[in-house]
Amino acid sequence: MILVSMFSSLDQQDNLLKTCCFKMKIDTSLTMPQLPEALSQAGLQFSVATEEDFDEIMAMSQDIYGGLDYLPTRYTSWLQETNRTVILARKQGKVIALESVCVIDDGETMLVEGLRVAPQERGKGVAGVLLRFCSELVKSKHPEVKVTRLTRDDQLGPKDFQKYRIITKQGILLVRFRAEDLKLRLSELGLGGDIQSSLSTSSSIPPPVRLDHTAIHRLYLTTDLMQGVLPNATIIQDWQPFKPLPSNMAILLKKDIDWMVDDVFNPTVASLCTFPFRVPIGDDWYYLNIDMFGKDLDLARQQFLCHLQRHTATLNGHVMCQMFLDPPLWKPMAEFCHNNLSLELVKEYTEQCVVESDVI
Incomplete structure (x- = not known):
């Protein structure tokens, strides 16, 4: 088995903590648990999103939502929310995916938002790996979290009903x-x-x-x-x-x-x-x-x-x-x-x- 680690060295981890985690109050000193071999071999690296990543994220998600993307107007404010974690997945140094998780409901709910994957990487399991990573990160910071919630606008299939309960x-x-x-x-x-x-x-x-x-x-x-x-x-x-x-x-x-x-x-x-x-x-x-x-x-x-x-x-x-x-x-x-x-x-x-x- 291969471990997917968040940072390649302790020095990189310390640098990132100094530059962005004080503002976001996110514990990034986690070690990612062992992933299924097929997913761990995806060669992904994870990092906390910063303002400097904005242009690359926008280029990666160009034309998303038919031109109605809300992220350009909210990205900076997202980074400043103390109950939110915005994580990037990189492959060979390039941003290929983004996920945001926000802790609400008195700390009991992890709200998943903003998922986007670069067009050339869709259908390869990237979203699942990124969500798993974000979940582990949030659970470590907020062990009282009990449920994950998300809002979708597509048709739910039989596999979705095996994973999720419909709230409304x-x-x-x-x-x-x-x-x-x-x-x-x-x-x-x-x-x-x-x-x-x-x-x-x-x-x-x-x-x-x-x-x-x-x-x-x-x-x-x-x-x-x-x-x-x-x-x-x-x-x-x-x-x-x-x-x-x-x-x-x-x-x-x-x-x-x-x-x-x-x-x-x-x-x-x-x-x-x-x-x-x-x-x-x-x-x-x-x-x-x-x-x-x-x-x-x-x-x-x-x-x-x-x-x-x-x-x-x-x-x-x-x-x-x-x-x-x-x-x-x-x-x-x-x-x-x-x-x-x-x-x-x-x-x-x-x-x-x-x-x-x-x-x-």
């Missing part, structure tokens, strides 16, 4: 539009300017309410009001599944998120919207992510309109908006986007699946 599913609605066209369309519908005031006069339903930090804490942590709204008691924010715990809320409230509910005293629908960020598909292209919870179509439409109006009002250019919602709402919401708002449907129905497995 959401439908994925992806639409595209020009910000200028949407502003004009909303104005034509009488929803320009202060859209919440417009909704209050044009509908018998009270307008949605944006939440401040105090209201978020009250709703999600000190009451049971969200239990019937959240899918399987899970807050899913931009592909990250969280249990409603104080430690997780501390993570979420550091992010730029627009929190909304229909009623602060008796919520039926809630939503979390990211602030728009640029994506590498082209110049003046932005991405907007909306996680919608609840089963009432009219209330979901209202919150969708409020998020769209608020977050595209100052934009010029193209917007890709991805909304995750209760699967039965997908078709009527897609029809509303096309027929009422003149938005282009980018792809047909797909699902976002949150799955987990026990850490052995």
Whole structure:
């Protein structure tokens, strides 16, 4: 058997510890346990990602997610998160894969994110080796970790059901539009300017309410009001599944998120919207992510309109908006986007699946 070691020498290990691990608070002094012979002969070397690796990572993952890659805008912040580990796999000195693992849920859950493998190395078992390495690294640092969670948007096969339990599913609605066209369309519908005031006069339903930090804490942590709204008691924010715990809320409230509910005293629908960020598909292209919870179509439409109006009002250019919602709402919401708002449907129905497995 051949051991896959993280570093070729103690000197290299000490240098890496000095340059990047103090900031990330990651213990990289681990020895990788023995791997199956077929995988150990892959000749991979592992290291903690640094800011200097950015260009090589971007070159390795060019065109991933159809040009909607979120990593360029988040890479630097990922390196600064103390509960996150970003590991690179190299082959003959070149970066061929990346994996990020984040410890959440009071230290009980290892959240796997950001996996990418260079095109020429796919199908060779690299992802499995890298994930195994990251798991061992996290378990050594956080022995209380019990489960691994990840979020997928592809179809789960029989082998997946042998490895994972499904926590929840959401439908994925992806639409595209020009910000200028949407502003004009909303104005034509009488929803320009202060859209919440417009909704209050044009509908018998009270307008949605944006939440401040105090209201978020009250709703999600000190009451049971969200239990019937959240899918399987899970807050899913931009592909990250969280249990409603104080430690997780501390993570979420550091992010730029627009929190909304229909009623602060008796919520039926809630939503979390990211602030728009640029994506590498082209110049003046932005991405907007909306996680919608609840089963009432009219209330979901209202919150969708409020998020769209608020977050595209100052934009010029193209917007890709991805909304995750209760699967039965997908078709009527897609029809509303096309027929009422003149938005282009980018792809047909797909699902976002949150799955987990026990850490052995």
